Amino acid sequence: MAISAQAGPAVEACFLSSILEAVDLALSSAKRPVALHEPRFGARERELVMDCVDTGWVSSAGRYVTLFEEMVASAVGVPHAVAVVNGTTALHAALVLEGVRPGDEVIVPSITFVATANAVSHAGAVPHFVDSTWMTMGLDPVALDEHLQQVSERRDGQLFNRQTGRRIRAVVPVHVFGHPVDVPQLQALLAKYDLIFIEDATESLGSTWKGQACGTFGHSAVLSFNGNKIITTGGGGMILTADDQYARRARHLTTTAKIAHQWAFEHDEVGYNYRLPNINAALGCGQVERLPEMVAAKRALATRYMQVFENVSGARIFREPGGAASNYWLNTLVLDREFSDERDALLSMLHANGIQARPLWTPLHLLPMYSDCPRAPLPVAEDMFTRCINLPSSPFLSGERN
Ligand SMILES: *Cc1c(COP(=O)(O)O)cnc(C)c1O
Numbered sequence: 001m002a003i004s005a006q007a008g009p010a011v012e013a014c015f016l017s018s019i020l021e022a023v024d025l026a027l028s029s030a031k032r033p034v035a036l037h038e039p040r041f042g043a044r045e046r047e048l049v050m051d052c053v054d055t056g057w058v059s060s061a062g063r064y065v066t067l068f069e070e071m072v073a074s075a076v077g078v079p080h081a082v083a084v085v086n087g088t089t090a091l092h093a094a095l096v097l098e099g100v101r102p103g104d105e106v107i108v109p110s111i112t113f114v115a116t117a118n119a120v121s122h123a124g125a126v127p128h129f130v131d132s133t134w135m136t137m138g139l140d141p142v143a144l145d146e147h148l149q150q151v152s153e154r155r156d157g158q159l160f161n162r163q164t165g166r167r168i169r170a171v172v173p174v175h176v177f178g179h180p181v182d183v184p185q186l187q188a189l190l191a192k193y194d195l196i197f198i199e200d201a202t203e204s205l206g207s208t209w210k211g212q213a214c215g216t217f218g219h220s221a222v223l224s225f226n227g228n229k230i231i232t233t234g235g236g237g238m239i240l241t242a243d244d245q246y247a248r249r250a251r252h253l254t255t256t257a258k259i260a261h262q263w264a265f266e267h268d269e270v271g272y273n274y275r276l277p278n279i280n281a282a283l284g285c286g287q288v289e290r291l292p293e294m295v296a297a298k299r300a301l302a303t304r305y306m307q308v309f310e311n312v313s314g315a316r317i318f319r320e321p322g323g324a325a326s327n328y329w330l331n332t333l334v335l336d337r338e339f340s341d342e343r344d345a346l347l348s349m350l351h352a353n354g355i356q357a358r359p360l361w362t363p364l365h366l367l368p369m370y371s372d373c374p375r376a377p378l379p380v381a382e383d384m385f386t387r388c389i390n391l392p393s394s395p396f397l398s399g400e401r402n
Contacts, residue, residue, distance in 0.1 A: 015314050015339055016349055022308045023355055026301075027397060032354025034392040037228040037330065045286035052279040060255075062278030064285055071288045072223070072238060076205070076215045080247030082239045083276035083284075084254050087202040087224025090237035091119035093254050093274060094220045095170065097239075097246060098196045100125050104169040105161055105374060107195070109139045110363040110381040112174040116200050117364050117373075126166065129365045129375035132384060136321045137332070138181035139173040140380065141189050147376035148193055159193055164374055170196035175204035175214050177390070178230070178298075178329035179320055183209045183217050198222070201240070205230045206295035206327040215240045220250075225280075230294055230327055231287035233280040295327045297395035302328035304398060305391065314339050318388075330390040333357075340387040347389060360388045 027034055052058045065083050073081040084090045100106055102124030108116050110129040117127040130147055133140035152159050152168060159168045171190055173181045190197045199218035207214045215221040220243070225236035239250045252258075257271030276284075305317045314336045320326035335343060343359060350357040363381045364370045 048282040064281035068281040087237040090222035141185035178327040233284035301398035
């Protein structure tokens with residue numbers, strides 16, 4: 001007893017300093033403090049934004065929105081893209097357009113940014129949490145199947161939750177930190193249960209699975225261009241789809257449902273004012289040109305982290321699942337179970353040394369407004385939360401030595 005009580009703190013201190021040393025080495029001489037994720041702009045972005053300022057086309061009309069939509073659609077390889085003010089509104093509109101109605105349930109992972117569940121709530125629906133898998137950090141198809149077998153039943157051709165009596169309408173898988181979910185298994189499962197697949201691709205622009213881009217797997221998908229995402233428009237989002245009619249409706253609903261006319265103001269339903277302003281789209285046009293360069297730099301940084309952590313025991317860098325090429329939006333350090341109690345000490349130590357690491361999002365079923373929502377057992381989500389941290393992941397950290 002006495003020996004282990006003495007060995008404990010020494011082992012822990014040694015563990016903490018070996019992690020700090022490795023992160024310091026990976027980030028080399030990058031100026032401290034090192035932020036979690038920062039955008040970077042160049043002359044091109046300045047030129048495009050100044051064009052909006054100089055011409056006065058800063059708001060809801062102007063040529064950059066369409067141009068930006070075309071550029072992203074072509075980068076992802078999807079027929080239609082509709083730009084909106086942020087990723088949350090993109091999700092909200094997508095849920096409404098997919099036919100999610102007040103009182104429906106929508107399956108989401110518990111390990112995701114709160115916006116995924118908030119958008120479901122904004123649509124008047126109820127988030128229903130299902131566990132994640134360590135294979136991808138995203139929704140676990142096996143857990144989803146087992147759970148649906150237990151709680152769901154088919155009535156009049158629709159799927160219902162037997163415990164709540166509510167209709168289960170859609171599933172919103174998230175490619176967490178850029179790592180694609182298990183696409184074929186999820187697609188097969190959603191087809192089996194006849195559930196709509198809406199892809200939360202807000203973190204995975206530039207990620208692929210077997211060469212096909214994230215954002216092309218669901219009936220619709222959403223992107224975010226928030227300041228900390230892979231490319232940014234300041235604030236912005238996008239709805240992607242291959243369905244012509246859905247795309248037309250998406251554009252209509254997100255632009256106040258106004259009927260196109262030279263001067264008349266006619267609206268034919270309660271629409272949303274979600275259109276991305278031209279000045280934000282202009283910034284996006286400059287950013288999307290750099291997407292391949294950003295993804296390459298972020299993958300190089302991930303490789304660097306993996307190299308320095310190869311010789312560290314007690315923790316590892318999360319690696320993309322087989323078949324996937326991740327954009328590594330945020331690098332994740334996974335602590336071994338025996339060190340899960342050290343997470344907060346590690347975060348304090350990193351912050352004290354100018355490294356702005358952070359824990360995972362608090363699993364959504366543990367937040368007060370979502371604690372009563374329907375859910376499957378969530379042991380993996382809780383395990384992930386206790387022993388994962390995100391490390392600084394700005395693309396320029398891979399090369400620059402300032
Ligand atoms: C960023 C993000 C969103 C929302 O995007 P905003 O543009 O910030 O509204 C939604 N889901 C996930 C998983 C995200 O990371």
